[in-house]
Amino acid sequence: MNIVSIKNLNITFKQHGNLVHAVRNISLDLSEGESLGIVGESGSGKSVTFLSLLGLINSPNVIINADKLEIGGVDLLINKKKHLSKVRGKIASMVFQDPMTSFDPLFSIGYQIVETILTHKNINKKDAFNESVNLLKKVEIQNPEKVINYYPHQLSGGMLQRAMIAMALSCEPKLLIADEPTTALDVTVQAQILQLIKDLQIENNMSLIMITHDLGVIAETVDRVIVMYGGQIMENSNVYEIFDNPNHPYTKALIDSIPGQKPGKRKLKEITQSERDSWYASN
Amino acid sequence: MKTVLELNKITKHFDINKGIKNIFSNKNEKFIAVDNVNLKLQEKKVLGLVGESGSGKSTCGLIAMRLLKPSYGNIILENNDITSLKNHELKSYRKKMQIIFQDSYSSLNPMMTLAQIVIEPFIIHNVHNFNERQELAKELLNKVGLNKTYHNRYPHELSGGERQRVSIARALALKPKILIADEPTSALDVCVKAQVINLLHDLQEEMGLSILFISHELNVLRSLADSISVMYRGRIVEEGGTEIIFNNAKHPYTKSLLEAIPSLNPHNRKRREFISSDEIEMNIPKFSINDVKVNNKSDKEQQLIQINENHYVEGVLS
Numbered sequence: 382m383n384i385v386s387i388k389n390l391n392i393t394f395k396q397h398g399n400l401v402h403a404v405r406n407i408s409l410d411l412s413e414g415e416s417l418g419i420v421g422e423s424g425s426g427k428s429v430t431f432l433s434l435l436g437l438i439n440s441p442n443v444i445i446n447a448d449k450l451e452i453g454g455v456d457l458l459i460n461k462k463k464h465l466s467k468v469r470g471k472i473a474s475m476v477f478q479d480p481m482t483s484f485d486p487l488f489s490i491g492y493q494i495v496e497t498i499l500t501h502k503n504i505n506k507k508d509a510f511n512e513s514v515n516l517l518k519k520v521e522i523q524n525p526e527k528v529i530n531y532y533p534h535q536l537s538g539g540m541l542q543r544a545m546i547a548m549a550l551s552c553e554p555k556l557l558i559a560d561e562p563t564t565a566l567d568v569t570v571q572a573q574i575l576q577l578i579k580d581l582q583i584e585n586n587m588s589l590i591m592i593t594h595d596l597g598v599i600a601e602t603v604d605r606v607i608v609m610y611g612g613q614i615m616e617n618s619n620v621y622e623i624f625d626n627p628n629h630p631y632t633k634a635l636i637d638s639i640p641g642q643k644p645g646k647r648k649l650k651e652i653t654q655s656e657r658d659s660w661y662a663s664n
Numbered sequence: 665m666k667t668v669l670e671l672n673k674i675t676k677h678f679d680i681n682k683g684i685k686n687i688f689s690n691k692n693e694k695f696i697a698v699d700n701v702n703l704k705l706q707e708k709k710v711l712g713l714v715g716e717s718g719s720g721k722s723t724c725g726l727i728a729m730r731l732l733k734p735s736y737g738n739i740i741l742e743n744n745d746i747t748s749l750k751n752h753e754l755k756s757y758r759k760k761m762q763i764i765f766q767d768s769y770s771s772l773n774p775m776m777t778l779a780q781i782v783i784e785p786f787i788i789h790n791v792h793n794f795n796e797r798q799e800l801a802k803e804l805l806n807k808v809g810l811n812k813t814y815h816n817r818y819p820h821e822l823s824g825g826e827r828q829r830v831s832i833a834r835a836l837a838l839k840p841k842i843l844i845a846d847e848p849t850s851a852l853d854v855c856v857k858a859q860v861i862n863l864l865h866d867l868q869e870e871m872g873l874s875i876l877f878i879s880h881e882l883n884v885l886r887s888l889a890d891s892i893s894v895m896y897r898g899r900i901v902e903e904g905g906t907e908i909i910f911n912n913a914k915h916p917y918t919k920s921l922l923e924a925i926p927s928l929n930p931h932n933r934k935r936r937e938f939i940s941s942d943e944i945e946m947n948i949p950k951f952s953i954n955d956v957k958v959n960n961k962s963d964k965e966q967q968l969i970q971i972n973e974n975h976y977v978e979g980v981l982s
Contacts, residue, residue: 423823423853538717567717567880572924572936594853597926601933620930638858639928641883644907646710648865649858649887 384472384556384588385411385434388449392429392612395442403429405612413555416582416589418599418620420635421609427592430609431558435473436465453555470501474549476578478561480541484533490517491529494548501552516547520577539570543577550581556588557581563598575601596636600624608632611661631660667740668874669705669728669761669842674698674737676723697723698734699898703876705842710868710875712889712906714882714921720898721878722766725846728876729763730754741842759789762835766847768827772819778805778830779815785837804833808863825856832863836871844876849884861888883925886910891974894918896944903968904975914977916947949979956981 392404404426411417419427432438433445434452450457453472455464477483484493494513495506502509510529517525520543533541542562549557559578563571579602582589591603599606599620606623608616608631616629627633637650677694698720705711715721726732728739730746738747746757765771772781782801786792792800805814808829819827828848835843845864849857865888868875879885885892885906892909894902894917902915913919920939927933939947951969968976 422855568882569716569920569924569938572926573938575926576936595926596854597928600928600930601926624928624930635854636928638854639883640858640861640881640888641886641925642928644886644910646865646890646906647887648862651859651862652855 382413382454383410383451384413384453385409385590386449386451387430387434388447390430390433390447390450391445392426392433392438393444393446395444403612404433407609407612407614409607409614409617411556411588411590413588414586415605416591416603418603418606419590419592419609420594420596420599420606422594422635425609426612427609428560431475431560431590431592435469435475435558436461437475470497470552470554472554473556473558474552474554475558475560476542476545476549476562478564480538480545480565481533483545484541486533489530489532490536490544494529494544494551497548498551512551513547516551517544519550519581520544520547522547538566539574542566542570542574546574546578546581550585553585554587556590558590558592560592561594562591564593564595571598572601578602596624596639608635615660629660630656665709666707667704668707668742669703669876670738670740671701671703671724671728672738672740674701674703674724674727674734674739676720676727676732677735696898698727700737701895701898701900703728703893703900705874705876706890707841707874708868708872709890710877710888712885712892713876713878713895714880714885714892715895716880716921719895721880721895722846724895725763725844725876725878729761729844730757731763755789759838760840761842761844762838762840763844763846764828764831764835764848766850768824768831768851769819772827772830772834774819777816777818778810778822781819781830782833782837785834789838791838800837804837805830807836807867808833809859823856824852825859828852828856828860829863832860832867836867839871840873842874842876844878846878847880848877850879850881857884864888882910882921894921897941899978900968901978902976904972908972908975912972912975914949914971914975914979916944916949920944949977950982951977951979952982 388408390404390407394401394403407430421427429438447458452468455468457464491513494516495509498509498512514525514529517528522528522540522543563574566574575598591598593599603620605619607614608629610631615631623632627636634650634652640649676698678697680693680695701724713721713724723732727734730739738745741757741761746754779801782804783797786797810826810829849860852860861884867873877885877889889906891905893900896917902909902913902918909918913922916939923936951971956969956971969979969981970976
């Protein structure tokens with residue numbers, strides 16, 4: 382069964398009377414337990430696509446059109462608001478890029494996780510608290526009983542990201558969407574968080590969508606990759622194919638522009654404007 | 665080879681018991697951010713300083729710029745000790761040394777246009793007349809790849825990569841010899857990162873810059889740096905040529921950093937073992953006297969053992 386099914390999704394922003402097409406005719410399917418990587422540079426529409434899936438962008442200036450927009454069997458095109466609370470948390474949850482700004486600084490980590498659990502589950506506060514401690518244990522936080530009373534500013538970026546993952550997992554979602562979960566973290570912590578996400582995905586039998594601009598993260602974590610550029614899908618194939626045998630020149634350029642692949646001081650591959658124009662026209 | 669900038673046994677303490685709570689207590693605890701660090705930046709070379717967050721690498725950069733005063737130690741800029749100079753005395757040295765910060769958004773004045781931002785150093789140092797300044801600003805912005813249409817824009821109108829270019833243009837305005845780059849690429853995405861790295865690469869060759877490049881990404885340093893110093897908990901634990909560090913790292917911390925670089929080959933996926941800080945302290949490499957190639961006194965003082973030409977490691981001699 383497909384957990385996500387999108388057909389011909391278009392997202393347009395109205396800006397100063399102009400229309401900006403952020404996402405153009407995107408179609409994708411994700412089956413249960415599968416992990417999918419979305420890769421592309423900033424502005425390629427990768428985040429917007431999945432924010433729209435959870436109804437996290439709704440302003441009068443956004444127009445979302447699709448032939449099909451389904452998540453966990455819930456059709457988001459009809460009667461959207463009512464369905465969204467069913468989807469968020471239980472079917473899909475999201476981990477954001479910047480853990481420092483994603484938590485409310487006025488409440489303790491524990492309070493915020495308990496709040497999430499109480500919103501979705503019919504249990505009392507004490508059980509929810511115990512469950513939060515278990516969740517923190519699950520994301521490998523040392524001393525969860527102590528950390529649960531900490532405020533966001535008392536934790537490091539890596540710890541906060543773990544806490545956010547714990548919060549995302551609190552309602553046992555079928556799909557975890559991770560939007561650049563490691564971009565704000567340093568290398569060793571990044572490797573730890575990626576390994577944690579991968580372990581949890583297998584343990585809970587979740588689907589995973591990993592949105593990132595870093596092909597290194599993609600190579601480490603997912604089975605299938607979608608390469609996006611200018612709001613369109615450039616390439617969609619399995620992870621081995623992408624690295625061994627990239628089809629689209631944009632994919633090739635993305636791989637070549639990663640520093641430090643070869644020894645010695647050298648210049649890196651830059652994507653020129655004419656290359657950009659040619660890809661845009663060819664699609 | 666000429667050394668243009670030298671940090672000599674720099675130590676920096678921060679008081680941690682400040683604040684109302686401790687106003688009456690006599691406790692005077694200190695956090696040692698930088699602990700007896702020696703760094704030498706050679707002329708026209710790029711020195712990479714790498715370490716995790718909190719390792720003291722940025723503090724080193726700020727101390728080198730004299731934006732922070734070290735607790736102990738000397739900063740030597742082209743044979744002049746600038747450690748205890750007063751601000752007005754420092755001004756002439758500031759021309760020789762400039763810094764690029766990590767967050768380009770908060771380091772550019774939002775009320776100024778790009779041209780004004782680049783002209784500001786000329787005004788502060790009172791060089792050139794009005795027309796020359798305009799002309800030079802145009803030239804500088806061109807050099808970093810921002811054409812005429814950008815001159816009257818404001819920082820918020822630019823993307824992250826473009827803003828970082830403005831920071832670079834501003835830093836180069838006074839034709840410095842030394843550039844300190846404090847994680848200039850870590851907030852940028854892959855394509856833009858490649859552009860900024862290439863730009864620094866070209867400018868370094870063109871202007872003969874010496875760059876202290878501070879970063880937590882070893883793979884960025886591989887394409888840019890001539891040599892690398894690895895910092896851990898305020899100390900330098902390993903130092904050497906870039907490829908020596910990549911191929912022949914000896915210190916457990918350096919190894920763990922190398923291990924954490926994501927591989928670009930999905931066939932090579934493996935579970936990683938993460939080494940704790942206790943394990944790092946316990947596994948400080950041991951060398952016998954025979955391993956040590958050259959062993960002069962000054963190296964002993966800084967606790968680094970020279971095990972090869974251009975390769976120094978923190979270790980225990982047995």
